[in-house]
Amino acid sequence: MRNSNLVKPLGAVTSLLSFVAMLVMSATAMAAAPEPWQMGLHPPAGSIAEQANDLHNLLLVIITAISVFVLLLLVYTCFRFRESKNKVASKTTHNPLIEVLWTVIPVIILVVIAIPSFRLLYYQDRTDLADMVIKVTGAQWYWSYEYPDEQVAFDSYMIEDEDLTEGQQRLLEVDYPLVVPEGTRIKLLVEGIDVMHSFFVPSLAVQKYTVVGRTNETWIDVPMGEATYYGQCNQICGTNHSYMPIVIKAVSAENYAAWLEGAKEEFATGPITPSEVELASVE
Numbered sequence: 001m002r003n004s005n006l007v008k009p010l011g012a013v014t015s016l017l018s019f020v021a022m023l024v025m026s027a028t029a030m031a032a033a034p035e036p037w038q039m040g041l042h043p044p045a046g047s048i049a050e051q052a053n054d055l056h057n058l059l060l061v062i063i064t065a066i067s068v069f070v071l072l073l074l075v076y077t078c079f080r081f082r083e084s085k086n087k088v089a090s091k092t093t094h095n096p097l098i099e100v101l102w103t104v105i106p107v108i109i110l111v112v113i114a115i116p117s118f119r120l121l122y123y124q125d126r127t128d129l130a131d132m133v134i135k136v137t138g139a140q141w142y143w144s145y146e147y148p149d150e151q152v153a154f155d156s157y158m159i160e161d162e163d164l165t166e167g168q169q170r171l172l173e174v175d176y177p178l179v180v181p182e183g184t185r186i187k188l189l190v191e192g193i194d195v196m197h198s199f200f201v202p203s204l205a206v207q208k209y210t211v212v213g214r215t216n217e218t219w220i221d222v223p224m225g226e227a228t229y230y231g232q233c234n235q236i237c238g239t240n241h242s243y244m245p246i247v248i249k250a251v252s253a254e255n256y257a258a259w260l261e262g263a264k265e266e267f268a269t270g271p272i273t274p275s276e277v278e279l280a281s282v283e
Contacts, residue, residue: 045222179251
């Protein structure tokens with residue numbers, strides 16, 4: 001026969017664990033979108049984001065340890081050398097051991113930080129291994145996306161509050177998202193046509209400025225699994241700066257092929273041919 005006094009606490013613990021698990025699962029499902037009162041980075045999606053998240057966690061440990069050490073040192077100094085216990089102040093001006101330590105230890109810390117930092121920087125520069133290329137253009141205040149190999153291009157505008165449907169997120173939804181196949185490495189060619197903007201998607205760890213007259217390169221690797229990743233322009237670019245959301249929708253290869261077929265009919269740009277230039281002869 002079961003002990004009723006034990007069953008109730010176990011039931012309560014089970015319910016609590018189920019509730020926590022539900023919260024974790026819901027947070028994972030919405031990993032690519034910001035959450036109210038969210039703390040920390042978005043759960044990483046792709047190898048770049050995973051490495052950036054690992055570097056962030058390492059730096060958090062290091063800076064926390066430094067802050068705690070300095071705080072304890074200050075507390076000890078204030079207590080150990082307080083005026084009531086030290087009527088005559090010390091006249092010590094040099095301590096070779098301490099001076100060597102406070103020079104060598106920061107150098108070691110910087111080297112520990114530099115190794116993963118440079119590894120990530122060089123990894124982010126590997127745009128030569130991309131599976132496809134997409135051109136991103138920032139404008140006041142919308143984004144333009146072009147698939148050069150597919151001869152498809154379209155503009156992406158934020159959906160106004162009055163046009164939102166149930167389940168859509170304010171200031172983050174767009175009429176035409178950037179659709180990409182899952183499990184793909186994508187090179188992004190980023191440029192601007194008016195002022196500086198910033199193509200920023202936190203969950204994919206991509207952030208690249210758009211500059212007029214310059215094409216910047218970066219890349220993302222979209223992991224397997226259909227998902228929607230949200231971002232925004234994080235460069236103050238004008239009065240409507242906060243109305244430039246970015247939506248990247250990762251779909252299966254079959255769904256991407258179906259979308260591309262419809263996009264070629266709706267957003268076809270036609271073949272790109274060099275313009276004819278007439279040179280005037282000088283006699």
